[in-house]
Amino acid sequence: MAGALLEVDGLTKRFGGFTALHRVSLSVRAGERFGLIGPNGSGKTTLINCVSGALAADSGRILFEGRDITTLAAHRRTRLGIVRSFQIPKPFTSMTVRENLGIPLEYAAHARSQAGDADAEAAEILRTIGLEAKAHLRPAELTQIEMRKLELARAMAARPTLLISDEAMAGLSSVEVDDILALLFRLNERGITIVMIEHIMRAVMRFSERVVVLDAGERIAEGTPAEIVRNPAVEKAYLGE
Amino acid sequence: MMARPAGALLVGLAVVGAGTVVAALRVNQYVYFAGYVVLQYVVIATAWNILGGYAGYVNFGTPAFFALGAYTAVFLIQSTRAPLPVLILAGGLVSALLGLGIGYLTLRLRGVFFSIATLALSIVLQTMIINWEYVGGSRGLSVIRPSGPPFGSYVTFLFTVMVLLSVVAVTVARFIERSWIGRGLAALRDNEEAAECMGVPTLRLKLFATTVSGFLLGVAGAPFPYYVTFVEPNSAFNLDYAVNALAMPMIGGTTSWVGPVIGAVLLGTAQQLATVTISSEMNLFIVGVVLVAFVVLAPEGILGLVRRLRGR
Numbered sequence: 001m002a003g004a005l006l007e008v009d010g011l012t013k014r015f016g017g018f019t020a021l022h023r024v025s026l027s028v029r030a031g032e033r034f035g036l037i038g039p040n041g042s043g044k045t046t047l048i049n050c051v052s053g054a055l056a057a058d059s060g061r062i063l064f065e066g067r068d069i070t071t072l073a074a075h076r077r078t079r080l081g082i083v084r085s086f087q088i089p090k091p092f093t094s095m096t097v098r099e100n101l102g103i104p105l106e107y108a109a110h111a112r113s114q115a116g117d118a119d120a121e122a123a124e125i126l127r128t129i130g131l132e133a134k135a136h137l138r139p140a141e142l143t144q145i146e147m148r149k150l151e152l153a154r155a156m157a158a159r160p161t162l163l164i165s166d167e168a169m170a171g172l173s174s175v176e177v178d179d180i181l182a183l184l185f186r187l188n189e190r191g192i193t194i195v196m197i198e199h200i201m202r203a204v205m206r207f208s209e210r211v212v213v214l215d216a217g218e219r220i221a222e223g224t225p226a227e228i229v230r231n232p233a234v235e236k237a238y239l240g241e
Numbered sequence: 242m243m244a245r246p247a248g249a250l251l252v253g254l255a256v257v258g259a260g261t262v263v264a265a266l267r268v269n270q271y272v273y274f275a276g277y278v279v280l281q282y283v284v285i286a287t288a289w290n291i292l293g294g295y296a297g298y299v300n301f302g303t304p305a306f307f308a309l310g311a312y313t314a315v316f317l318i319q320s321t322r323a324p325l326p327v328l329i330l331a332g333g334l335v336s337a338l339l340g341l342g343i344g345y346l347t348l349r350l351r352g353v354f355f356s357i358a359t360l361a362l363s364i365v366l367q368t369m370i371i372n373w374e375y376v377g378g379s380r381g382l383s384v385i386r387p388s389g390p391p392f393g394s395y396v397t398f399l400f401t402v403m404v405l406l407s408v409v410a411v412t413v414a415r416f417i418e419r420s421w422i423g424r425g426l427a428a429l430r431d432n433e434e435a436a437e438c439m440g441v442p443t444l445r446l447k448l449f450a451t452t453v454s455g456f457l458l459g460v461a462g463a464p465f466p467y468y469v470t471f472v473e474p475n476s477a478f479n480l481d482y483a484v485n486a487l488a489m490p491m492i493g494g495t496t497s498w499v500g501p502v503i504g505a506v507l508l509g510t511a512q513q514l515a516t517v518t519i520s521s522e523m524n525l526f527i528v529g530v531v532l533v534a535f536v537v538l539a540p541e542g543i544l545g546l547v548r549r550l551r552g553r
Contacts, residue, residue, distance in 0.1 A: 104439040
């Protein structure tokens with residue numbers, strides 16, 4: 001498809017004899033809010049790991065802004081603008097919240113453009129995310145939702161064009177889910193394309209413009225949230241026959 | 242702490258100056274003899290900490306790097322009678338190559354598995370040296386010091402050289418710690434996967450850390466043949482180096498360049514005193530007791546202790 005920001009083409013990933021992804025293709029348009037759902041073990045996180053570069057795909061291609069990035073190292077993809085957050089927050093524990101943002105600012109954002117005042121940029125991100133009061137705390141002193149916010153803030157500091165949010169809301173209360181969701185909407189309004197992987201259907205259906213469903217490593221459906229809810233194949237994947 | 246590089250350079254020059262003055266004082270020769278060992282540990286602990294403290298990869302193979310530096314020197318003395326600066330540079334470079342090699346190990350081995358591999362490396366290298374007759378094999382080799390050191394006795398000369406090497410090692414460590422490299426290493430120590438995903442070229446930084454660490458360990462070992470004048474595998478590959486290289490930064494504090502220096506001076510001096518006053522067998526015992534005490538009571542070392550007291 002022309003004008004796609006991210007294009008995954010026939011991606012296959014095996015772990016020994018187990019096929020985690022089987023010829024999965026999808027394409028994400030620039031500026032889109034894209035949902036990726038599927039039951040446990042359907043291959044969502046494996047797909048994200050292949051896109052972000054943490055895992056090498058066995059076959060297939062990944063294109064970003066028309067460029068083949070299939071064999072590019074993960075840190076190079078981050079510098080191009082593909083940034084992910086982790087399902088289980090992985091903060092830099094020996095650093096303060098502000099210093100956590102310093103790493104992507106120095107290594108990703110400013111690797112692309114020299115201009116910019118890191119302190120001002122970090123302060124701006126912390127304000128947007130609502131962590132400015134915690135800037136000098138260490139991750140161990142944060143609450144669960146603050147950890148999730150730090151995860152998003154750190155991803156933001158890498159100045160993503162494409163933000164992949166891997167279950168940023170799992171385990172949060174419904175008020176907190178709304179809080180994170182509002183944040184992701186705001187980021188999207190600023191022009192950041194967002195791929196959301198989520199188990200909380202209420203959130204992913206409200207957020208996404210388009211949803212792709214994975215089941216057992218294969219793509220079984222694609223459409224608007226309303227179409228997906230009515231799709232019998234999706235119902236079967238989640239509930240059985 | 243110094244704010245500007247010029248200040249650090251001044252401090253470094255002052256230390257070298259003070260070392261030269263001490264060497265010129267011609268006090269009891271034993272002071273230089275013992276001082277050399279303490280300073281050698283400043284270099285070793287500082288070098289170890291670049292990989293173990295900054296990057297979080299615990300290297301148990303310190304003896305391999307140290308001995309490789311020493312045996313590179315022995316080989317060059319045997320073959321060309323090269324001057325000391327050449328020995329030091331060559332010892333450093335050969336150990337740096339070994340460092341680069343173990344850097345690639347980090348691709349597959351992390352945590353305790355990396356440490357086990359480095360320990361094995363030390364044993365493999367020792368076996369190779371034992372079977373290499375040219376550098377003395379298992380019997381060892383007597384090395385004759387060049388006649389006429391530039392000043393004083395040869396021991397005071399070596400002492401001054403070690404002062405200089407310590408300043409170089411500490412300066413390098415301090416520079417790494419405060420640069421973008423140090424911040425990247427800290428990120429990968431905290432979480433390697435997250436660091437890579439935040440744009441940190443983790444492999445390149447790890448290779449840099451293992452190579453620089455290896456270089457400085459080799460540099461520490463290169464003057465060793467002239468210091469002991471008799472080199473044999475058991476002393477060059479001594480387990481003491483592995484234990485001390487790890488214990489000294491742990492006791493001082495691993496997150497800053499000051500930590501290994503404090504640890505090496507305290508523990509190194511205590512060991513030298515114990516060797517004279519009690520027995521040379523007490524060395525490792527002291528290290529063991531102190532290390533256990535620190536791991537239990539002050540896991541962040543003396544620096545962590547100071548920080549905690551200041552915070553209150």
